[in-house]
Amino acid sequence: MQLRPDKPWTPLTAEAVARLPGQLGVYQIADADGAVVHINYAGGRSRFGLRSALEDELAARPAGHRFRVEINMQYMTRYQELLMLHQADTGSLPRDNAANPPPRLGRLSPR
């Protein structure tokens, strides 16, 4: 597992989301300019894991967004790690996470 996700972005479309697995994991959403706007996870109470989590994202967002996923049973700690990495790299949380930040997020200073 790469510290920072490096998979290619996929357009957030119904077809692409339908191909996603039902497994648990984390995902990122980017806007049309490539800026990461949301980091989240598909946890143990999701209906169909990443697929249903991204279906919810698709329904809530206008066209033009992109996504990438990472299947990961350590989805909660990986989610927090991705938020901390984003904060360390850019100085702030992704736009949608900043609106509702997780309580007591830690600080990382990665190499």
Add this chain to the structure above:
Amino acid sequence: MDFDPSDEQQMLIDNVRRFVREEILPLEAKLDPDASELDPKDHARLVEKTKAMGLYGIDIPHEFGGPDIDIVTRTLLAIEMAQHRAGLYAPCYGTFGGAGLAQLFEANEDQKERYLFPTLRGEKKAFFGLTEPSGGSDPARAIRTRAERKDNGWVINGSKIFISGADRAQYGIVFARTDASKGRGGITCFIVDHDTPGFHVRRVVHTLRSSSYATELEFKDCWVSDHQVLGEVNKGFAVANDRLTRQRIPYAAGCIGVAIAAHEMAIEWSKMRETFGARLSDRQAIQWMLVDNELDIRTARLFTLQAAEKARRGVPFRTEAAIAKLTASEGGWRVVDRSMQIHGGMGMTKDLPLERWYREMRIRRVGEGPSEVQRMLIAREVLGTSVR
């Protein structure tokens, strides 16, 4: 020795049991199965309840404002507090408060003002920086992080791993070698603020404990003043060792609590589930698994309360703490494993807490000193040998 709870202890146990069932379990049912934190509003509300119960800050010594409850009673309550999904590592989600780092009770007055009291008031969080990439079971020899004298202070260089909470803490206790020629007599304990130049939380370390992570730390020319030395120079190992011994009792209690919860689930399920025309509980194979669960729980409970009783009386309890930690972590893991077997396929799912307990309980055989180190400690007493 009789470890049946007194009337007063039983009343406290009943109060905590009711709190777990009426306050914690309903909230937990709505959380992610791997969650280890409540919504801050729920947490604050429940803290007010534990304060009203007179049990907030239960592990804080009475002279520092904690309730006047002895360690045997605290152990009985810790067994109750662990009996929910997140209970092994986040008993009651921290709503009974914490004691911070016990070493700070030995700090000087200035350090108490700057670190201990803000921690007890919940204003500061701390981490405990002992384990290094070179090993954790034998810290006296494994510590390679070094601190050298410079400008009325010390320059720390090195790294630590498997450190919980360092990314969220305002300060931590860090052990470093200050005299390379003296083995365990050459280690000093420092208090390091999180914003000290040269202190870095480099990465998250993911483990089986998927609800929360450990971290890896780096100290790069990290200068701290003499005022940050906790205790005496070159006497830090005693500080670490005392903590490791004391921590084994609540550590064991948490394992017992989870084992009891898993066992109760297995009993209930075995009475409901039918296969080939009979209930599971009617089958000898299942009965024997339940009996083995009961034996493991009772054994661990007796040894843990015995260690707590010795600690209460102020007599040496290092061997008893090792026996408690060993029997509770190994026995508790077996209980969870058997309870999963009895539940069959459902036992493997995130619908039930068993799979989380199974993963987290596995860590307990390594954390706070692995089983092999506990056996080594016990062997020293059996053989009458001293520490090498």
